[in-house]
Amino acid sequence: MDAKRGFVPEDVKNFSPQALEIMRTASRHVCYLVNEGYDLKQAATFVGNHYLLSERQRLAIMRSVATQVQIENRHRKQVPMSALSGREVWIDGFNTIITLEVLLSNSILFSCMDGTIRDLAALRGTYRLISETEAAIRMMFDFLQEAEVSRVNILLDQPVSNSGRLKTCMAEIGEEYSFSLDVQVLREVDRELYGKEHVITSDSIILDHCVSWVNLTRECLERIHVEAKQVW
Secondary structure (H helix, E strand, O other), X not given: OOOOOOOOOOHHHHOOHHHHHHHHHHHHHHHHHHHOOOOHHHHHHHHHHHHOOOHHHHHHHHHHOOOHHHHHHHXXXXXXXXXXXXOEEEEEHHHHHHHHHXXXXXXXXXXXXXXXXXXXXXXXXXXXXXXXXXXXXXXHHHHHHHOOOOEEEEEEEOOOOOHHHHHHHHHHHHOOOOOEEEXXXXXXXXXXXXXXXXXXXXXHHHHHHOOOEEOHHHHHHHHOXXXXXXXX
């Protein structure tokens, strides 16, 4: 049986109701520091040490918080799914598919300050297809078909293992849909998405550098009535 994507047994304790209350207090301190110009990682380390947070808890806070300037900028650039009819979209492939796999695995997801949904499934250069992969691809494609997009560009990171297999899987499933599909395996996906419109990702750096973005993973989560945890 496949292990659940993005889940470790310690998460039951790390993200219990009692632990989340402590994390919310800690995240408020981290937010204050980053809004005052402190480095996010250093702020999370300082506050995490004070509250004796685990590495997973600190990572969750780092992925959930953002400065007020970042929040305002990302909200300003967000485009609703309803505005995608006849448009071309660009998808940060691993970022999106892994989050949807985590969603379908019923693992931990976080509702972040900028409105995105993020997970704790760190790639570290390795990836393998799991039983939820095909369903995650179909969920993504179903939403894009419903939005009547004209073309879907999916970019996958070349250094990540099994990127070729995922590309093949996406291409085969994509034949069932009416939109034009192009799946590419590239060395620098992040930079390729800088300056693009209608980008689908939750990656903070890409959100800060793209022209506009679409919050597809939140749309998927809300459609199937799953609740993400908040730590702020």
